[in-house]
Amino acid sequence: MSGITAVKKIIISGILLITLIVISMLIGNYELGLNDLGLILSDIFQGDLQAVENNPDWSVLYYIRLPRILIVVLVGAALSISGAAYQNIFRNPLVSPDILGVSAGAGLGVALGLLYSSGSMFYVYLIAFITGTAAVALTYWLSQLADGKNTMFMVLAGIVVSSLANALISLLKYLADPMQNLPGIVFYLMGGFSRSGWQEFYLLLPVVIVSLAIILFLRWQLNIFSLGEKEAAALGVDTEKIKLIVIIFSTIMVAAATAAAGQVSWIGLVIPHITRFIVGSNYKYYLPASALLGGFSLLLMDNLARTISGAEIPISIITALIGAPFFAYLLITKKESGWS
Amino acid sequence: MLQSNNLSFSYADQKVLKNINFRAEKGEFISILGANGSGKTTFFQCMQGLLTPDAGKILLDGENIKKMTKKEISQKIAVVPQESKNIFDYQVLDMVLMGINPWLSFAEQPGADAYQRAEDILAELEILELKNKSFNKISGGERQLVLIARAIMQKSSIFFLDEPNSHLDFKNTHLILQIMRELSSKHKTVITALHDPNLAYQYSDRVIIIKTGKIIAAGPVEEVMTAENLSRAYEIAINKDSAVFSLTFQKSRVLKQ
Numbered sequence A: 001m002s003g004i005t006a007v008k009k010i011i012i013s014g015i016l017l018i019t020l021i022v023i024s025m026l027i028g029n030y031e032l033g034l035n036d037l038g039l040i041l042s043d044i045f046q047g048d049l050q051a052v053e054n055n056p057d058w059s060v061l062y063y064i065r066l067p068r069i070l071i072v073v074l075v076g077a078a079l080s081i082s083g084a085a086y087q088n089i090f091r092n093p094l095v096s097p098d099i100l101g102v103s104a105g106a107g108l109g110v111a112l113g114l115l116y117s118s119g120s121m122f123y124v125y126l127i128a129f130i131t132g133t134a135a136v137a138l139t140y141w142l143s144q145l146a147d148g149k150n151t152m153f154m155v156l157a158g159i160v161v162s163s164l165a166n167a168l169i170s171l172l173k174y175l176a177d178p179m180q181n182l183p184g185i186v187f188y189l190m191g192g193f194s195r196s197g198w199q200e201f202y203l204l205l206p207v208v209i210v211s212l213a214i215i216l217f218l219r220w221q222l223n224i225f226s227l228g229e230k231e232a233a234a235l236g237v238d239t240e241k242i243k244l245i246v247i248i249f250s251t252i253m254v255a256a257a258t259a260a261a262g263q264v265s266w267i268g269l270v271i272p273h274i275t276r277f278i279v280g281s282n283y284k285y286y287l288p289a290s291a292l293l294g295g296f297s298l299l300l301m302d303n304l305a306r307t308i309s310g311a312e313i314p315i316s317i318i319t320a321l322i323g324a325p326f327f328a329y330l331l332i333t334k335k336e337s338g339w340s
Numbered sequence B: 001m002l003q004s005n006n007l008s009f010s011y012a013d014q015k016v017l018k019n020i021n022f023r024a025e026k027g028e029f030i031s032i033l034g035a036n037g038s039g040k041t042t043f044f045q046c047m048q049g050l051l052t053p054d055a056g057k058i059l060l061d062g063e064n065i066k067k068m069t070k071k072e073i074s075q076k077i078a079v080v081p082q083e084s085k086n087i088f089d090y091q092v093l094d095m096v097l098m099g100i101n102p103w104l105s106f107a108e109q110p111g112a113d114a115y116q117r118a119e120d121i122l123a124e125l126e127i128l129e130l131k132n133k134s135f136n137k138i139s140g141g142e143r144q145l146v147l148i149a150r151a152i153m154q155k156s157s158i159f160f161l162d163e164p165n166s167h168l169d170f171k172n173t174h175l176i177l178q179i180m181r182e183l184s185s186k187h188k189t190v191i192t193a194l195h196d197p198n199l200a201y202q203y204s205d206r207v208i209i210i211k212t213g214k215i216i217a218a219g220p221v222e223e224v225m226t227a228e229n230l231s232r233a234y235e236i237a238i239n240k241d242s243a244v245f246s247l248t249f250q251k252s253r254v255l256k257q
Helices: A006-026 A034-045 A050-052 A056-089 A102-116 A123-146 A151-175 A182-190 A198-217 A221-224 A231-233 A239-261 A267-280 A282-306 A317-334 B040-047 B070-076 B093-102 B114-126 B141-152 B172-187 B197-203 B227-234 B244-256
Strands: B002-011 B016-025 B029-033 B054-062 B078-082 B158-162 B187-191 B207-209 B214-220
Touching: A006 A034, A006 A056, A006 A239, A006 A267, A006 A282, A034 A050, A034 A056, A056 A198, A056 A221, A056 A239, A056 A267, A056 A282, A102 A123, A102 A151, A102 A182, A102 A239, A123 A151, A151 A182, A182 A317, A198 A221, A198 A239, A198 A282, A221 A231, A221 A239, A221 A282, A221 B093, A231 A239, A231 B070, A231 B078, A267 A282, A267 A317, A282 A317, B002 B040, B016 B029, B016 B214, B029 B040, B029 B172, B029 B197, B040 B158, B040 B187, B040 B207, B070 B078, B070 B093, B070 B214, B078 B141, B093 B114, B093 B141, B141 B172, B158 B172, B172 B187, B172 B197, B207 B227, B214 B227
Parallel strands: B029 B187, B029 B207, B078 B158, B158 B187
Antiparallel strands: B002 B016, B002 B054, B207 B214
């Protein structure tokens, strides 16, 4: 490890994230400067809530930008942590929510929920979780049937499951009313945060916090787990229990992220890689750093999505345009990092 | 104390272990010899509670291993795997710390005393300077030493080693076996599978020879390691006066200088 300790790197990531959050509050069509922000803060500290309420800057900040920013950070953290957790559980640095088929599975659930749950977001989350779990279970089962030890088979099984789920999503789109439902499903799944409000935030927050906390509690056992199930068992790890808990809570996070923001690809693969490169594999540092960097990166991309052009660009386009070439770069330059 | 009574195991319809009776006492150094595919690894995995035998009983300190949890077993048995690189790299100190896991409750993290102990063990094995290095980047011999440190960290009384020297050079092979010999003199039980009869001859108290899932000879080194038994086990002709064992003695003299 070069010079700076892992703890310091995590603190730096945290400071970067907070700085970016403040900058993101000021970005957008409605002009807001640091001094406007200061004015609102001083009104709040002086207890002049009336003035705050009447300030149009506050409305933009509080009702539009702040919930969106926080949701982006939560989704980025959730995707990146679930990617990190899947990689250890399956002992495979190539897996991610996208590659295991969880994203597509959860996307199928979101489409089903949007069509048939009469607008209740709770059911959209619930169905997304069920189909997401089914997808990861199917991927795991298929890869075990083919060749349990070969890491490539899991990637291939994930491709099979993703295609299946995406085909079902297409079927739902085809069957959906082209005037009423189709555009909604299409834009929802392409991903974006334009509809993010406090209601969505309060639905997402507990899901991410609880799942994150549980995975963090198991960080030590996750380290040992990555040595292989036999070796972990010989060190007294209850491998079946750890596997079940971590897969369930990772999948819950992906499902919630997909329900909140659509299919956001690549974050769950690329960010865990970058994080491992920066702080190493010890989950004690790796998990918090993944969460912070996941939130940071997605927020950066969302800022691009809403400022690059007059209309907002779906987030999955941006994450793929940046994530795919970046991963190609990692593939080419980091050959020795144990991928086989 | 670890023992098996009439242990049998099969994969599908192939019988891999047949009526194995085995007993390891405190402080013994036992080597298991046998050709490739003779069932040594399966035997080990049964004795470690990782595989459930079809028939027979395994007793660990008088308790049926089938009824023990992985954690309970790992408090009494430490396994030293063959050294290999990890998929995800960890620091040496972290690798050693993982050995304390059997003594932690679910989701508990190792405390300051565990860190101290890990450093003490590394110091005792004279590899403290490796503690902040990455496990994948040290040499194969060093990795094997780290895995032994992790096994010592486990505070268990029985050590299993499955061909610990398979990736090691001559010097490291003897270093590792000498450390294990020392552990057995401190009342730890060492059970190791070895490919090289010379090494078994040199380090063990007792030797067990397995052939196609059966014990064909067991007992003190001098009694068991005869040319007859070895040629039966490996199906090669061994001349009693051949250089097999004398070569070892020369080697060990080289090492001690």
